Amino acid sequence: MRVTILVSSAGRRVGLIECFRRSAATLGIELDVLACDREPQLSAACQAADRAFAVPKCDDPGFVEAMLDIVREGGVQLVVPTIDPELAPLAASAERFRSVGARVHVSPPCVIDVVRDKLKTAQVMEAAGVPVPWTVPLEAAHASAYPIVWPMFLKPTGGSASRNIKVANSSADLPEVPDEPMILQQLLIGPEYTVNMFLDQDGVLCNAVVHRRLRVRAGEVEKGQTERVPVLRELAEGVARALPSARGVLCFQVIVDKRVGPCVFDINARFGGGYPLVHYAGAEYTRWLLEEVVDLPSTAHDDWRSEALMLRYDAAIFRG
Incomplete structure (x- = not known):
């Protein structure tokens, strides 16, 4: 059995490719990895x-067409996005990919619309009973529409990878005319965790792995350790209820604040950068996705190892 996958915006995600290859070998699948x-x-x-291909930026009108060309020519069965900005165009085009035989590993647009907007994320989660930090749009702060307790966290509404975030200690730290929509969010202080989720094609939450973010670089976990934290498993169930159309792999960030308890402050509807730790701990999301693609019985489970430790380091690939 042969399967071809396409990893989009592949960047440095060598570890994710290696996880797919190990899972394919376990299943007896001959895997071709395009990137x-x-x-x-x-x-x-x-x-x-x-094999590797050049494509335009994901906000370029030609991005989806370039991806479809690769899928057609390469006989791709699974497209795996890896960055937030490409989720919306790929979700909107999922049916076009399906018509040429490829599943895009992405939740429907209604889910992406929420998770790519941090204000909507806070509103939808709060409405579903999931604890979130107090959040307001920047313009509301400028209009003094709410009493604000400083310091606050300032971030782009549609940001990712810790881009343009900062602590604002007073209104003097706020931009008058930002380059993009911004929010102010309650500043949380405490240990930070990622909760990784796998939802099957019926939307059933099959697995939730918690890892503590011991060290972070550019928004991605560099050192992490899995922990069984029952309250965070309950938060995963709440996120799944709040996003009933979500499918496949998602992850969300939590800070356990010493004053208000655990709060969900960011959701990514894709493989997180720390996925290799999840895989090492025994939750093989890559295997479960491949099983779905080739219509094998699912082996998804929630039995994973606590205290699995990941210590990342820089490596290099040489050519020429």
Whole structure:
């Protein structure tokens, strides 16, 4: 049995490709890994793939067409997005990919619309009973529409990878005319966790792995350790109820604040950067996705190892 996958915006996601390859070998699948990026010659993951392709930026009108061309020519059965900005165009085009035989690993647009907007995320989660930090749009703060207790956290409404975030100690720290929509969010202080989720094709939450973010670099966990924290498992169930159309792999960030308890402050509807730790702990999301693609019985479970530790380091791929 042969399966071809396409890892989009592959960047440095060598570890994710390796997880797919190990899962395929376990299932007896011959796996072809295609990868694409704006500059594949400068992408480690593209160099680690079997074939690599250049595509436009994901906000370019030609991005989806370029992806569809790769899918058609390569006989791709599964497309795996890896960054937040590409989720919306791929979700909107999922039926086009399906018509040429490829499943895009992405939740429907109604889910992406929520998780790509941090204000909507806070509103939808709060309405579902999931604890979130107090959140307001920046313009409401400028209008003095709410009493604000400083300091607050300032971040782009549609940001990712810790881009343009900062602590605002007073209204003097707020931009008058921001370059993009911004929110102010209650500043949380305490240990930070990622909760990784796998939902099957019926939307059933099959697995939730918690790992503590011991060290973070550019918004991605660098050192992490899995922990069984029952209250965070309950939060995963709440997130799944709040997003009933979600499918596949998601992850969300939680800070356990010493004053208000655990609060969900960010959701990513894709493989998180720390997924290799989840895989190592025994939750093989890559295997479960491949099982769905080739219509094998699912082996999804929630039995994973606590205290699995990941210590990332920089490695290099050499060419020429």
